[in-house]
Amino acid sequence: MAKKWAELGTAQRAVVIALGAVQLSLAASAWADLAxxxxxxxxxxxxxxxxxxxxxxxxxxxxxxxxxxKAA
Incomplete structure (x- = not known):
């Protein structure tokens, strides 16, 4: 069963935030490159x-x- 945000420890919250930041950075970079x-x-x-x-x-x-x- 999934834990709620309030049930996560400090380290777990930090990992979730770090992974979210990486995911958003990858997406923003890809969308910018695509544009x-x-x-x-x-x-x-x-x-x-x-x-x-x-x-x-x-x-x-x-x-x-x-x-x-790929570039020719």
């Missing part, structure tokens, strides 16, 4: 990648791995 690239530099639809990036850690990491085309 600055042309359609030709993206594998697939920019709209689809924008939605995928919103999925936890998996989305931004997937975008950085498979969403961007």
């Amino acid at each position: 600055t690239r042309s359609r030709e530099e993206i594998n697939g639809s920019k709209r689809t990648w924008a939605a995928v990036i919103a999925v936890n850690f998996v989305g931004p990491l997937s975008y950085f791995r498979w969403g961007r085309r």
Whole structure:
């Protein structure tokens, strides 16, 4: 059963906050990168990648791995 925020210890709260910050940083970086690239530099639809990036850690990491085309 999931614990409520009030039931977490100080260290557990710190870990949750740190992981949340990492997740938001990854997503913000991926969205910023996506916004600055042309359609030709993206594998697939920019709209689809924008939605995928919103999925936890998996989305931004997937975008950085498979969403961007390699420079020639």
